[in-house]
Amino acid sequence: MKMVNLKTSTEEFENANGVKETRDEYPYGLTLYLDNETLEKLGVSIPDVGESIELSGIAKVKSKSTNEREGKKSMSVDLQITDLALGSGDTKSAADVLFDGGE
Numbered sequence: 001m002k003m004v005n006l007k008t009s010t011e012e013f014e015n016a017n018g019v020k021e022t023r024d025e026y027p028y029g030l031t032l033y034l035d036n037e038t039l040e041k042l043g044v045s046i047p048d049v050g051e052s053i054e055l056s057g058i059a060k061v062k063s064k065s066t067n068e069r070e071g072k073k074s075m076s077v078d079l080q081i082t083d084l085a086l087g088s089g090d091t092k093s094a095a096d097v098l099f100d101g102g103e
Contacts, residue, residue, distance in 0.1 A: 008026060009024075010022050042084065055084070057083055059082060060079070062080045064076070
């Protein structure tokens with residue numbers, strides 16, 4: 001499966017302190033909220049803000065929709081996540097895997 005970055009905007013803006021920042025925006029619906037009970041089931045501690053973690057899962061298609069308005073076609077799908085795994089996000093190089101640390 002190919003990993004695809006779904007960022008829709010990298011617009012620059014000036015924050016309240018006058019410092020330029022880049023806004024990272026992603027489509028509505030790509031945020032997952034995991035409560036305490038879910039984190040415990042997954043066996044993970046709360047990660048730091050800004051930290052990247054691996055996510056793998058299985059979802060069931062709950063609904064699908066296609067329509068056309070003024071010549072523009074659009075599609076959407078509602079997914080119910082049924083199984084989920086979270087990891088540290090640390091990826092190992094081939095050398096690390098093959099040679100136990102790459103040395």
